[in-house]
Amino acid sequence: MLQVSLYRYNPETDDAPFMQDFSVDTSGRDLMVLDVLELIKAEHDGSVTYRRSCREGVCGSDGLNMNGKNGLACITPLSDAVKGGKLVIRPLPGLPVIRDLVVDMSLFYAQYEKVQPYLQNPTPAPAIERLQSPEERAHLDGLYECILCACCSTSCPSFWWNPDRFVGPAGLLQAYRFLADSRDTATEERLAKLDDPFSVFRCHGIQNCVNVCPKGLNPTKAIGHIRTMLLNRAT
Amino acid sequence: MKTISFDGVIVGGGGAGMRAALQLAQSGYKTAVISKVFPTRSHTVSAQGGITCAIASADPQDDWRWHMYDTVKGSDYIGDQDAIEYMCSVGPEAIFELEHMGLPFSRTEEGRIYQRPFGGQSKNFGEGGQAARTCAAADRTGHALLHTLYQNNIKNETVFFNEWFAVDLVKNQDGAVVGVIAICIETGETVYVKSKATVFATGGAGRIYASTTNAHINTGDGMGMALRAGVPAQDMEMWQFHPTGIYGAGTLVTEGCRGEGGYLINKDGERFMERYAPNAKDLAGRDVVARSMVLEILEGRGCGPNGDHVKLKLDHLGEEVLESRLPGICELSRTFAHVDPVKEPIPVVPTCHYMMGGIPTNVHGQALTVDANGDDQIIPGLYACGEVACVSVHGANRLGGNSLLDLVVFGRASGLFIEKALREGIELRDASQTDIEAADARLTALNERQNGEQVAPLRAELQEIMQNHFGVFRTGEFMREGIAKLADLRGRVENVALADRSSAFNTSRIECLELQNLFETAEATAIVAEARDESRGAHAREDFTERDDENWLCHSLYHSQGKKVSKRGVNFTPQTVETFQPKARSY
Numbered sequence: 163m164l165q166v167s168l169y170r171y172n173p174e175t176d177d178a179p180f181m182q183d184f185s186v187d188t189s190g191r192d193l194m195v196l197d198v199l200e201l202i203k204a205e206h207d208g209s210v211t212y213r214r215s216c217r218e219g220v221c222g223s224d225g226l227n228m229n230g231k232n233g234l235a236c237i238t239p240l241s242d243a244v245k246g247g248k249l250v251i252r253p254l255p256g257l258p259v260i261r262d263l264v265v266d267m268s269l270f271y272a273q274y275e276k277v278q279p280y281l282q283n284p285t286p287a288p289a290i291e292r293l294q295s296p297e298e299r300a301h302l303d304g305l306y307e308c309i310l311c312a313c314c315s316t317s318c319p320s321f322w323w324n325p326d327r328f329v330g331p332a333g334l335l336q337a338y339r340f341l342a343d344s345r346d347t348a349t350e351e352r353l354a355k356l357d358d359p360f361s362v363f364r365c366h367g368i369q370n371c372v373n374v375c376p377k378g379l380n381p382t383k384a385i386g387h388i389r390t391m392l393l394n395r396a397t
Numbered sequence: 398m399k400t401i402s403f404d405g406v407i408v409g410g411g412g413a414g415m416r417a418a419l420q421l422a423q424s425g426y427k428t429a430v431i432s433k434v435f436p437t438r439s440h441t442v443s444a445q446g447g448i449t450c451a452i453a454s455a456d457p458q459d460d461w462r463w464h465m466y467d468t469v470k471g472s473d474y475i476g477d478q479d480a481i482e483y484m485c486s487v488g489p490e491a492i493f494e495l496e497h498m499g500l501p502f503s504r505t506e507e508g509r510i511y512q513r514p515f516g517g518q519s520k521n522f523g524e525g526g527q528a529a530r531t532c533a534a535a536d537r538t539g540h541a542l543l544h545t546l547y548q549n550n551i552k553n554e555t556v557f558f559n560e561w562f563a564v565d566l567v568k569n570q571d572g573a574v575v576g577v578i579a580i581c582i583e584t585g586e587t588v589y590v591k592s593k594a595t596v597f598a599t600g601g602a603g604r605i606y607a608s609t610t611n612a613h614i615n616t617g618d619g620m621g622m623a624l625r626a627g628v629p630a631q632d633m634e635m636w637q638f639h640p641t642g643i644y645g646a647g648t649l650v651t652e653g654c655r656g657e658g659g660y661l662i663n664k665d666g667e668r669f670m671e672r673y674a675p676n677a678k679d680l681a682g683r684d685v686v687a688r689s690m691v692l693e694i695l696e697g698r699g700c701g702p703n704g705d706h707v708k709l710k711l712d713h714l715g716e717e718v719l720e721s722r723l724p725g726i727c728e729l730s731r732t733f734a735h736v737d738p739v740k741e742p743i744p745v746v747p748t749c750h751y752m753m754g755g756i757p758t759n760v761h762g763q764a765l766t767v768d769a770n771g772d773d774q775i776i777p778g779l780y781a782c783g784e785v786a787c788v789s790v791h792g793a794n795r796l797g798g799n800s801l802l803d804l805v806v807f808g809r810a811s812g813l814f815i816e817k818a819l820r821e822g823i824e825l826r827d828a829s830q831t832d833i834e835a836a837d838a839r840l841t842a843l844n845e846r847q848n849g850e851q852v853a854p855l856r857a858e859l860q861e862i863m864q865n866h867f868g869v870f871r872t873g874e875f876m877r878e879g880i881a882k883l884a885d886l887r888g889r890v891e892n893v894a895l896a897d898r899s900s901a902f903n904t905s906r907i908e909c910l911e912l913q914n915l916f917e918t919a920e921a922t923a924i925v926a927e928a929r930d931e932s933r934g935a936h937a938r939e940d941f942t943e944r945d946d947e948n949w950l951c952h953s954l955y956h957s958q959g960k961k962v963s964k965r966g967v968n969f970t971p972q973t974v975e976t977f978q979p980k981a982r983s984y
Binding site for chain 2: 172175207212214215222223237260271278279280289291292294295
């Protein structure tokens with residue numbers, strides 16, 4: 163039997179959050195953490211609340227804190243997550259909890275929108291695609307794959323302190339995805355919008371984002387590139 | 398109940414919904430998207446291999462008519478040729494628009510969009526060998542497409558009702574659709590979202606089966622709402638089983654693996670598709686490959702201790718190709734199959750993947766029904782695009798890479814048509830209080846019910862029935878048994894009880910409503926599958942092994958009232974090319 167301790171909070175009935183323990187029969191299988199949540203919801207308590215969709219690590223719905231580390235429940239096997247026979251599951255840290263494991267991601271999405279995450283190029287488009295060499299396209303690898311799960315930004319102390327002013331690793335990764343795109347012409351406008359003490363420079367290179375990214379992306383590196391661009395622009 | 402009004406409301410935030418929304422938002426009409434998940438969590442995100450379209454990058458001579466030929470043949474001749482013509486000819490423009498929006502396609506040395514070979518593709522109307530026509534962003538094309546569309550909707554300030562769930566259609570006294578009842582999942586508040594045009598882009602329903610590549614959220618919500626509102630469903634017996642779902646987990650492994658040179662092997666290491674499809678081999682139609690795999694397994698040549706799967710061999714392609722062209726597959730295989738495809742083959746099995754059927758529509762996305770004479774009638778106010786629609790470009794079997802093209806082209810077409818209709822003026826009578834209450838009845842009943850069974854075991858029972866009785870191979874007697882089991886299940890599903898009565902983020906309530914949608918979709922599938930006594934495309938009957946063009950070269954239409962099945966003609970009159978006449982289908 164697996165011992166699971168779940169963070170519970172229902173705003174209609176609970177004054178404060180609490181941890182609830184469940185003994186889950188996994189029949190010895192190395193399930194994913196999401197499978198365990200599905201078992202609890204189906205067999206123990208139908209009111210347990212969490213988000214999930216693709217169950218294969220590409221939709222970014224089920225970012226959670228499992229035994230102290232952020233990750234996607236659907237691609238985290240018990241063999242990776244469980245310590246000392248116990249699994250503690252909490253919502254992503256630093257964002258308001260709506261209910262149980264569901265957090266309010268408005269601030270996270272607002273930072274994403276702030277970087278204008280869409281291609282900008284006012285020159286008239288050709289009748290076919292805009293050409294881009296494989297080398298130019300390669301600059302987007304490691305950037306475009308972000309799934310907006312928020313594992314990175316909610317593991318970042320700078321984002322915990324300034325979620326309204328520091329864009330955070332996820333937003334900055336996307337800011338750089340467009341700065342790095344040979345088809346985008348808004349480099350100067352993008353940099354001007356980021357050029358303040360908080361948007362980028364609150365990153366202190368702690369690299370929690372890199373440690374938790376379930377897609378193996380490196381926001382710190384992208385932030386480093388933006389810093390360099392901002393510094394070059396200043397001189 | 399509070400009313401919120403829009404010119405156009407799109408239900409569903411996947412590729413089709415967001416493409417339609419983008420078109421309408423750009424036109425300046427007041428547009429809203431209702432999505433039960435944040436839009437980038439929609440199932441389009443899981444599409445891997447690409448989007449098929451004759452953009453003439455890999456082959457400068459490529460021609461959309463060749464793509465049309467392949468699609469008609471792939472459909473086993475019940476795809477509508479006017480719709481296929483529209484999709485294949487308009488496709489390039491729709492793809493270039495996506496690229497201009499920023500979609501990060503992989504590239505050729507010439508700087509053009511990279512295209513890979515996919516199943517069922519040919520040059521020169523089947524005479525010129527294998528084509529490479531599927532435009533790709535590595536093996537994450539759906540993710541790249543969905544994020545690009547969301548980003549451009551942000552740019553155009555589309556209104557999103559994220560994590561809102563549409564419950565049922567509101568119809569006025571003239572039978573026109575005038576919006577939906579929707580729940581805000583976060584607060585539990587119910588509102589009437591009033592609209593002059595209601596677009597269903599609710600996606601598929603693969604969760605009617607126990608084993609599926611589909612996300613948890615693919616519960617046929619549009620089908621459920623449509624069938625309850627008396628809208629017919631077309632070709633619901635046609636379900637695609639994707640040849641390569643990861644054994645045990647069900648997660649998808651793209652056909653692009655075989656396009657890049659991978660192939661299937663049985664327990665003897667034999668490349669068995671050479672026997673079943675001597676020309677196209679592993680790139681035959683998906684229905685053909687899936688059946689061949691099941692036959693290998695049934696004849697004792699399956700892999701593993703139970704001999705219940707086959708393997709997909711990729712290691713001969715080399716680490717460099719795999720990591721650059723198929724990085725997502727390497728990741729999925731390591732996570733879910735515990736196999737590194739660079740070193741050993743991936744265990745795979747045919748897995749429910751795609752609903753070819755759906756709400757019948759014309760090329761403008763307008764939902765159709767038929768009158769007493771069997772003539773098409775437009776349902777005022779209702780539109781559908783993407784997987785929930787049956788326009789029908791896929792007929793009895795969809796070609797790989799055609800689903801993304803379908804959702805982009807017809808999402809766009811729906812938006813364009815609605816924009817024009819709004820400009821010309823849409824006058825629909827307001828819904829009365831009684832009309833709104835009728836649409837809210839299902840939710841009210843669920844909220845008030847005190848006794849009943851729980852959602853999870855009922856859902857598991859439904860999925861088992863569909864898996865066992867309506868799989869890759871089907872027989873009449875066994876399907877009739879399945880239909881009887883479903884009849885017994887219906888009352889219990891209608892009486893499903895809430896495990897949780899809270900207002901805030903009550904996923905138990907949503908799952909109950911989804912279960913009822915799954916059930917409507919499943920029952921339509923079952924009844925029509927039993928009725929079509931022939932084998933065509935994905936519908937393979939062991940008791941009727943041949944295609945029967947005399948009786949069944951037509952769409953099936955399922956009517957929820959009375960659970961009746963009728964037939965509807967297939968379109969054989971494209972505008973600019975000669976009709977592709979039905980012939981024997983071989984690969």
